[in-house]
Amino acid sequence: MSEFEHGHPFDPAYGRTLDELLDIPAPAPQDGFDAYWQDRLDGCRILGVSYTSVGGLRLGGWLVLPSQGAAEHGFVIGHGYGGRQEPGADVPLPLPRSAAILPCVRGMGSRSRRPGIPGEAAGHVLHGIESRGTYVIGDCVADLWCAALALLELVPELRAGSGPASEGMPGGGARLRYVGESFGGGLGALALPRDDRFDTGQSTVPTFGNHPSRVTLPCVGSGEAVRAYREEHPEVMDVLTYFDAATAASRIGVPMMVAPALFDPAVPPPGQFAVYHALPEPCELHVLRAGHFEYVGEGADTAALAEARRGFFATG
Template sequence: MSIPAKHPFAFDPTYGYGLREFRALRPPPAPPEFGAFWRDRYREAISIDPEPCLSACEISHADWETHEITYRSTGGFRTSGWLIRPRHGKITRGLVVGHGYGGRGGPEFDIPVENTAILFPCARGISRSAHPSIPPDPARHVLCNITDPKSYVLGGCVDDLWLAVSALTELHPQIEGHIGYSGISFGGGIGALAIPWDPRILRGHLTVPTFGNMPLWLSLPTVGSGNSVQKFLETHEEIRSHLGFYDAAIAATRIDVPMLMAVACFDPAVAPPCQFSVANALPPSPDHETFILDAGHFEYSSMKEQHAALKARVRRFFEKL
């Protein structure tokens, strides 16, 4: 490992942990009715016809057909994003790709998959899915309806992911049984919350996932979205109990499909103990893989080489989809 020695933060982004301590982390206990909460939400979400609508896109690429897409989600929201499809070869797989809390300005063309239709949804309130009822910036977005677990915006973002799978399957029925998910940071946490309940998602890749181990997420200093929740908690202690329903590490204990987890040892935005709590929570399986990064949300000397190695792992991982 080559942990960054210099940084501008007022706290240590390793939180004093080494690999031994990271690997010992486990998720907190689940709240009562955790499974019922999410199973009921999933049933409601997939009862909706997403009615995907494709339109022309100004972004072009030599190897990919590019479309803008909108589809119906829960609560009357229409989710927007991009769909790319290979110009050559048959479509045999589907992949939904979540974004970080910075949003998304377009599709990614360097994801190492072939014969794959890739849907890049923008979570409700963010980027192309902007909505007047939801603040777009991370510090306020993460607080939207936080006092009500049923209407909390993160739950709606999970719904958007499930409906993305529905939209992708409606457009390409042949991919059924060959659908994966990939998400980073915010998208990693939302993915961990979504995957356990959706049997259509058969492989998942999460990079530096957030929302893991809420007792730590709500206490460790951070420059990420957790900071605004910690400040809100000072005058709204009642939210602590129901935030357990949005604990990505607790959700990960329910995941029963192969996962590729990329977690960082140094990260000022998503505390590494929270990331490792998600990765460590997966039920034991030879099909799970963990890739350890020196740092996340921060540039470092070996970043280019590590991300190239991770990309190669992603390629091999999704080839089995």
């Protein structure tokens, strides 16, 4: 009983002694608890943006800026083969006080559809595949390079890098990070070896890995269109060898984190893991149970990947 007289129909001391109250623990935090509150603190502004890529092609996307203050980190964030219709799940960003460009590569998404370039994955992945000089994947990689340049032009404070990681980099010592999933993960592996503005990268369920194996594996993603094309045109392997994400990954010279899946009907896991295995050290592995597939517990796994990505970039 409480020592106080009161008119409440219950005991406001709840029958607990001081010693009992001092033994009451805090509950375990929900997945993503810290990220949620950090995102609420940081906030961001999202603006439509366009930039010029190779061939004079005008492309679109979104620019994400901190709601207050200067940006301390810069990200280029690639999209999957479904295209990017809006910023969506790519915001919030992996680190607070960040700026990012979320480009739509040529032919894809709501802001970069162009006449003559198929907008759906099965047609897009075959566009110009007859030669390495015309294959659309090469132009899409260039679109990412041009997006990085656009980000540095739009957010000039990102040019002011310092220390060994920024020496010799174009853009006045710029330090950018790359994030890509699926199609964007494969493009990132192809782009990063040739662009020293990036000092770290993270790829989730990357495509285009190990083409000799990939063209033998049925799937429901863009790889199925390539597999069927190769059956009629075996000479296409001479082109695909220049666009192998695993081969390119072996030439990446910055820390990477890869999140391949054990089960994936759209991007066969052997190709995903080939990208990881090809990477020089240092690299981190975050294995997913499944990719491109809805399953019980997917939300918790997605939150765990986001937290691992945040930690990777925070220490990179």
